[in-house]
Amino acid sequence: MDASQQTGTHEQAAEPPLRWRRWLLPSAVADELDLDSEGRPGRRRRTARDWIVDFSCFLIAVCVGMVAADQLDQNEHISHDVAVLDQLIGVLACAALWLRRRWPLGLALVMVPISLLSDSAGGAVAISIFTLAVHRPFRYVAWVAGASIALVPLYFVIRPDPSTPYAVSVGFTVIIAVTCVGWGMFVRSRRQLLMALRERARRAETEAALRAEQAQRLAREAIAREMHDVLAHRLTLLSVHAGALEFRPDAPQAEIARAAGVIRESAHEALQDLREIIGVLRAADHGEESGRPQPTLVALDTLIAESREAGMKVSLDNRVTDPEAVPASTGRTAYRIAQEGLTNARKHAPGAEVAVEIGGAPGEGLTVTVSNPAPPGEVPHVPGSGQGLIGLTERATLAGGSLEHGPRAEGGFTVRAWLPWQG
Incomplete structure (x- = not known):
């Protein structure tokens, strides 16, 4: 039937399920569903999806740190005390990942010098760069990620890998950092696209509501015009005859009876017209003329x-x-x-x-x-x-x-x- 009405009905039917699936959305997107009366985002809190992602990132960082710690134990050029310190810094870096959503820029800045001090913190460093690319504009990502990449050659000079050539180690690490930045920027652009589409849908709903309100107002104006056109003549007759009776109470009985009959008939016809007007809207788009049956x-x-x-x-x-x-x-x-x-x-x-x-x-x-x-x-x-x-x-x-x-x-x-x- 009417396309805009069907669309509006589908949108209304789709809204409640989206609310129920809020916990499956990223918090940055889900908060847009909790706008207050002034259009500000609601209270920010982790969704079920956020907890799963955060725990997965923590688990990945821990696994990377364990692999790096095992390689440290097998490296004869690194003492036991240095290896223990490296692993301790790696543990702290992995634990700090739980703060990545609240302070993405601060965490990424702290991870830049840590990347020179600890092999075990490598996974945490990569995830912090990815988080920064997701939650902050590119200018912050460019400076922090650029500084981290610039320190990669110096890192392998200080701690060379005896089993891998220097160029290969530097190139592989740079590729991982660039991949984290690119992936994070892709996730950020996708979230911005979803928010932009939802904002467009919200504006469309508002405009549809305004159009509906305008249509109702125009319909009521049409009713008011028709009431004036139909009832004005009958009510004028009723008023004239009632006024005549008021100013000539000594008129002959026949004249009084005739005037009373006109008043009664006019009131009855006016009431009938009023009932018909209430039930009928003049459909101007069908080309009806005034007075046409x-x-x-x-x-x-x-x-x-x-x-x-x-x-x-x-x-x-x-x-x-x-x-x-x-x-x-x-x-x-x-x-x-x-x-x-x-x-x-x-x-x-x-x-x-x-x-x-x-x-x-x-x-x-x-x-x-x-x-x-x-x-x-x-x-x-x-x-x-x-x-x-x-x-x-x-x-x-x-x-x-x-x-x-x-x-x-x-x-x-x-x-x-x-x-x-x-x-």
Whole structure:
């Protein structure tokens, strides 16, 4: 049916599951879901995903440190005291990784000199550079990572690896540092993309709400204009005759009776017009002229025939035995609901068979249902503002009824309305 309404319904349905999956998102992204009333991020705390990632990083750093410590024990050029000190610094560096989310820049700066003092801290150094690339702009990453890479040749001069050539050791270490920086920048850009898309979706929802509010305001203005056009004449007559009775209480009985009859008839007709106006919105987009008789439920067969002549597949189940017995205002509203439903189905579900169902009785109310399955083929993009369904909801509400619409679980779209039918 209406594309913008279907989109809005899907977005509303998708929002709660996203909230429930908050703990599977990075904290930087999940905090965007907890914006307060002023648009500021909510309280920052680790999600379940953050705990898993942090523990994995800590475990990787520990494993790298253990491998480095084992190589230190086998290196005859390094004394036992130096190896113990190296391992102690490595343990402290691995433990400091739990602070990487709160102080990524400070941790990376501290790891730069540590990379010269400890082999066991190699894994922690690499992870600190990766964290800095994720959480800070590139200018910070360039300075810190550049300083760390610049110290690599000096490190292998101070602590050469007897089993590996000098150039190979330097090149391999530089490749690892550049890989950590590149991977971190990729993760950061992906998170920024997700946040930008969510911000665009939030702005789109706000704009849709503003458009809906504007459509309702325009509908109410149309009602106000129609009330003035229809009721002004009758209320003026009523006021004139009532004023005449007030200023001529000694008028002949025949004249008083005639004026009272005019007052009674004008009040009755004004009340009838008011009831009809409340249930009817002037649909200017259908080209109706002021004062032109509006179709009621009796004209529904003609509407279905016209739709079939236009190539639509329409089935009608009209269980109202006497359409003429339906009040005019209720019949007009039911007709407009069926007309709008068929129009939307023709635009957004071409080729699908549309089912129109009308039922009800005096005292029970009148029900109108327009539904269609998913279109059988590819649907061309048709722009839709969604104001048609907004207008239908306003019609049904002002008539004392209700209207609901939305996609069906098996595909397609349904519009269902209930209108009062006084017995």
